[in-house]
Amino acid sequence: MEDRFIKYSKLYALIFLLFLCVPVLLGLVIAAFYGISKLVSSTVADITFGLGVVSLAPAIFMSVYFIFFKRTKKHPAKAVKIISQILFIAGFLISLVVLVFDMIAFFTKFNTDITGYHGLSLTYLAGNVAMLFLIAIVQAFTTKKEVDWMDRSR
Numbered sequence: 001m002e003d004r005f006i007k008y009s010k011l012y013a014l015i016f017l018l019f020l021c022v023p024v025l026l027g028l029v030i031a032a033f034y035g036i037s038k039l040v041s042s043t044v045a046d047i048t049f050g051l052g053v054v055s056l057a058p059a060i061f062m063s064v065y066f067i068f069f070k071r072t073k074k075h076p077a078k079a080v081k082i083i084s085q086i087l088f089i090a091g092f093l094i095s096l097v098v099l100v101f102d103m104i105a106f107f108t109k110f111n112t113d114i115t116g117y118h119g120l121s122l123t124y125l126a127g128n129v130a131m132l133f134l135i136a137i138v139q140a141f142t143t144k145k146e147v148d149w150m151d152r153s154r
Contacts, residue, residue: 054106058099058119061128065092068132077142084135091131098124 033049069088075081102117114120 050106050110051103053114054102054117054119055099056119057125058095058102062092062095062099064132065089065095068135072139075139075142076144080138080142084139087131087135091128095119095128 030053033052065088069085069092072081072084072088075084098118102119105111105117109116111117118124
């Protein structure tokens with residue numbers, strides 16, 4: 001039988017590597033787009049890379065809002081559920097509007113500087129992360145406490 005220390009050490013290592021893997025893979029995808037853009041050095045590759053960079057943040061936030069909206073349907077507190085769903089719909093719509101405005105700006109101006117796009121601004125990114133974090137805290141405080149593993153065995 002395997003020692004519990006080794007078992008849980010492996011679990012912690014896997015969780016750590018999972019969280020480490022996400023930004024590394026994201027960086028590799030962006031680097032691959034950049035490498036292909038420089039390798040091909042054509043207008044099509046530049047546009048593809050630019051579209052990927054400009055649409056990445058709003059697309060991720062829209063996906064997160066959609067997933068959390070569906071997951072919130074099972075929340076026990078009705079008031080928190082309604083407020084959370086309203087905020088998720090608002091966040092999804094804001095991300096959609098930002099994506100549309102950034103696509104319009106991308107195809108009309110073709111800015112090579114990221115400060116020209118709303119989806120990559122500090123206000124947009126920090127606001128979305130803060131709103132998701134606050135909703136998660138409120139939902140966590142309004143759910144029932146999980147039964148401790150020691151109490152489950154009794």
